[in-house]
Amino acid sequence: MRLLSVAVLIITWWIVSLYVGNTRLPPPSEVLEAMLNEAKSGALFVNLGATLARVALSFVLAMTLGTAIGYWMGRVRLADRLGDPWLILLLNLPALVVIVLAYIWAGLTEAAAIAAIAINKLPTAVVTLREGTRALDPALDEMASIFAFPRGKAFRHVVLPQLAPYVAAAARSGLALIWKIVLVAEYLGRPNGVGFEIGVAFQLFDIPLLLAYSLSFAVVVFAIETALVQPFEARLSRWRPRAA
Amino acid sequence: MRLEVDISSKAFTNAAGERHDVLRNIAFTLEQGEVGVLVGPSGCGKTTMLRILTGLDHDYRGRVSRPAALRIGMVFQEPRLLPWRSVEENVRLAAPKADEARLSALFDVLELSGHRAHFPGELSLGLARRVALARALAVDPDFLILDEPLASLDAALAARLRSQIATLLEGRATMTLLVTHNLDDAVRLGDRLFLLSARPARILHEVPIAKPRSARSAADIREAKDALAQLYAADG
Numbered sequence: 161m162r163l164l165s166v167a168v169l170i171i172t173w174w175i176v177s178l179y180v181g182n183t184r185l186p187p188p189s190e191v192l193e194a195m196l197n198e199a200k201s202g203a204l205f206v207n208l209g210a211t212l213a214r215v216a217l218s219f220v221l222a223m224t225l226g227t228a229i230g231y232w233m234g235r236v237r238l239a240d241r242l243g244d245p246w247l248i249l250l251l252n253l254p255a256l257v258v259i260v261l262a263y264i265w266a267g268l269t270e271a272a273a274i275a276a277i278a279i280n281k282l283p284t285a286v287v288t289l290r291e292g293t294r295a296l297d298p299a300l301d302e303m304a305s306i307f308a309f310p311r312g313k314a315f316r317h318v319v320l321p322q323l324a325p326y327v328a329a330a331a332r333s334g335l336a337l338i339w340k341i342v343l344v345a346e347y348l349g350r351p352n353g354v355g356f357e358i359g360v361a362f363q364l365f366d367i368p369l370l371l372a373y374s375l376s377f378a379v380v381v382f383a384i385e386t387a388l389v390q391p392f393e394a395r396l397s398r399w400r401p402r403a404a
Numbered sequence: 405m406r407l408e409v410d411i412s413s414k415a416f417t418n419a420a421g422e423r424h425d426v427l428r429n430i431a432f433t434l435e436q437g438e439v440g441v442l443v444g445p446s447g448c449g450k451t452t453m454l455r456i457l458t459g460l461d462h463d464y465r466g467r468v469s470r471p472a473a474l475r476i477g478m479v480f481q482e483p484r485l486l487p488w489r490s491v492e493e494n495v496r497l498a499a500p501k502a503d504e505a506r507l508s509a510l511f512d513v514l515e516l517s518g519h520r521a522h523f524p525g526e527l528s529l530g531l532a533r534r535v536a537l538a539r540a541l542a543v544d545p546d547f548l549i550l551d552e553p554l555a556s557l558d559a560a561l562a563a564r565l566r567s568q569i570a571t572l573l574e575g576r577a578t579m580t581l582l583v584t585h586n587l588d589d590a591v592r593l594g595d596r597l598f599l600l601s602a603r604p605a606r607i608l609h610e611v612p613i614a615k616p617r618s619a620r621s622a623a624d625i626r627e628a629k630d631a632l633a634q635l636y637a638a639d640g
Contacts, residue, residue, distance in 0.1 A: 303484045306458050306476050307498040307543065317497055321488040399488040399523045
């Protein structure tokens with residue numbers, strides 16, 4: 161079914177390219193050729209690798225910090241009061257502002273890029289985990305306290321499984337956000353990566369190259385979603401009774 | 405080992421800022437090996453009292469003295485199992501020191517041996533209650549609390565679980581506190597009954613039952629129940 165829908169997409173693309181002409185929308189074959197050229201020279205893999213490394217680092221950074229801060233804000237009322245205005249500010253700050261400011265203040269460095277991407281994702285993770293922490297079942301907390309569960313055990317067996325769906329939701333929406341932002345950060349201030357290459361192709365008006373990078377990137381995102389994210393979610397919810 | 409309870413009052417303040425008394429002048433003691441029963445209409449404040457006795461609620465006037473390092477096992481009204489852990493894991497997590505022999509003996513008596521690997525979501529309420537009971541007994545408690553353990557089960561199932569509880573209580577040096585609104589359960593399982601009034605709850609009568617549980621005949625039980633009903637009627 162999925163293959164069929166991809167095939168329909170490619171055929172539509174091919175027909176449209178016949179109508180509008182090569183210069184605006186090159187046919188699939190030409191894009192594939194550009195893709196193979198980049199792959200042969202190795203540039204495709206270097207750039208994809210650079211982008212993926214940035215995604216991984218900023219994702220881990222934002223998820224770890226976001227989960228910790230969100231849990232804390234959900235449990236401690238004072239932390240929630242103090243943190244809330246910051247959260248609202250960060251949530252509504254445009255990604256571009258964060259990226260540009262990071263490059264101005266920290267220079268055109270790798271650290272600036274990764275920090276800027278992580279800061280964009282951080283507030284949504286905090287908000288999701290704060291909700292999850294507020295929704296923790298007090299009845300189970302009482303049970304753990306009456307049966308004298310040690311702290312670590314209670315966290316692992318009572319709290320974490322309740323937070324897991326929220327962590328998964330934050331991870332999923334966060335990953336989608338990072339995929340979008342990482343290219344902008346690269347375009348504006350990195351000498352490699354998919355975003356940088358797309359910038360180069362834009363300046364040269366090299367549409368096959370632009371599409372070649374965009375599509376390779378899309379394929380990688382799709383592969384990671386199906387191979388890593390979805391099985392992880394399925395594992396977390398294996399105790400739930402199956403829907404008929 | 406004994407539990408001494410002397411709560412002079414416990415009040416809640418509701419959202420509108422009004423104070424409501426929930427408990428007033430509750431005093432009783434519970435000895436080792438004894439089954440005390442709190443009998444009272446639903447909503448009279450029994451669950452609030454349990455929260456105080458288990459140390460979850462410290463905001464009351466009075467005194468509760470219990471041994472330090474008291475091992476508590478509790479069966480809640482709703483079973484409160486961890487839905488993401490199997491039946492066996494639920495019991496083992498609460499009772500890490502229980503060995504395999506004790507666990508399988510418990511699972512046998514409660515007819516749970518075939519359900520060890522199931523998740524709580526796959527169990528009926530009756531089964532989940534029995535898992536909760538297994539969990540409470542697996543910790544080898546000094547103080548066992550049963551909060552309406554037979555509520556919302558059909559009569560036959562309740563009777564079976566009641567006799568299983570009676571079997572498991574036999575010969576234990578545990579202090580047990582059973583909370584129920586059912587007189588039948590109270591006179592079949594209890595050694596000493598505390599009759600509670602409606603809110604704010606206080607103890608109306610303390611009724612000991614001298615005859616051991618296993619020796620009580622149907623006639624004894626009927627007699628005890630009639631006596632209780634008369635006490636209640638006398639109080640209006």
